[in-house]
Amino acid sequence: MHVMRELLDKQIVDREEEPVGRVDGIVAELRAGQPPRIVQFEVGFVPMARRIHRGLEGWSEKWHKRFGIRRSARYHIAWDDVIEENVHHIKVDVTAEETVAYDWERWLRRHVIGRIPGATREE
């Protein structure tokens, strides 16, 4: 349990060290006579809301369904994808930009921010 507390809320970065999000939830497998084994991390507002308050989870799930920008409310990263874990971050073998965690980022870029002149600066 101590390990889980250490991992929760930590910054997750991709293989290029770009931020993916934070460890908003952990899915663990309970094993008879052995300590639980971490199977995957969850990234998203809904798993985070569940840890704050049950009611908030239901509300944020509704919000997710209504807007539906993200492909799924919970983005799962398998423990097997972890490349490195240190005091600063957890590095995982994904490309942040392609993940569900970046759905909002890409949507805002395409529909709002990217449409305003000057969103990209010329060097």
Next chain:
Amino acid sequence: MKKGLQLALGILTAIGGFFDIGNLVTAAQAGATFRFQLLWPLLLGTIIVIFLVEMSGRFAAMSGKTIPEAVREHFGVRFWAVPFVVLVLLHLLTLAAEIGGIAFAMQLVTGIAFQAWVLPIGILIWLFLWRATFSAIEYSTASLGLVTLCFVVAAVMLHPPRADVLSGMLPSLPTDDAAKYWLYAVSIVGALIAPYLFYFYSSGAVEDEWDRTYVGVNRAVAVMGMSFGAVITAGLIVAAAMVLHPRHIGVESINQVAFVLTDTFPAWGFTLFAVSMAIACLGAALEVALSLAYTVSQTFGWRWGEDLEPAKDARFAMAYTCGVLLASLVMLLGLDPLKLTIYTMALNAMMLPVVSVPFLLLMNDGRIMHDRRNGPISNTAAALIVVLSFVLFVVSIPLVMLGS
């Protein structure tokens, strides 16, 4: 050489970031109503702010992390959720007050009602954030902010009684209107220790890629920058005491503060005041808006940075865009910027325990700070700050109710 230059620029920035609508209003009211008697909360607040700024810079240099991200990581989202929401609201109120300050300065110069200026100013702030890099914002507002030294010049030229000024540096009890006295005292401290200052400073240190070699530079910036900022604020208290108090001007509106410079600079004192207020508030507004976007992005672990082009961190850009828009709308509701400022500053003071306690615990975490953990002096200061922060937490709301 590079560090020397950064030291100079850092001190400039610290002065620029220190003086804003909160300091301006609270200092002017304190001087006008209680003469030099409320110099001591300024002194006390400055000592606190030096320690907290030094610690937030040292923390960023040693860990590569800012305060919001470290608090969420170490204390968990359950702990951080409520303070986070309150801090976001506090950022919005502070930003609204700064926008109100610039709008009022424009009204002073042009005579056009300040409401008309709110949206153009909101757009101007947003344009700065949208186009400029972190260093451009840091250094332009910092160097322009030097104009606020006019308050120090005025204070010196008004020849205040030295003994009275010095005795004001020592805590004293009010002779009359105790509720107002303590409200102003708390608001002065609240204006100094606004959370955005530390969040902005620590995020700036990460943006500038500080490492452990910056611990010395950081200390010098914290001590000198904050002290210079305090001297400017003290200048305004003294000038207000010399000019406004004898005429029984109690600072019911920001217009009245403008008279502090007209005795010293008869021809252009009014304009100089407006320019100083506009620049100080603009610098602070940029810092508050960025601090808001930093806090939100870091809490959720998004990509963030003012040096990235907006398309690269769309959520970060969206955070400050929404922040500026909402704060402008708050100001358009027709709130009195003076009242808004006083209440926001008292709320800042109230938030100090939540901001300082977890952070001060992290400063003693050897896994993060290694050999640069808090020493006995910093920890004694930290313990005193924690005690004081709880006192402020308890007294600020009743004082706002009584004092208003």
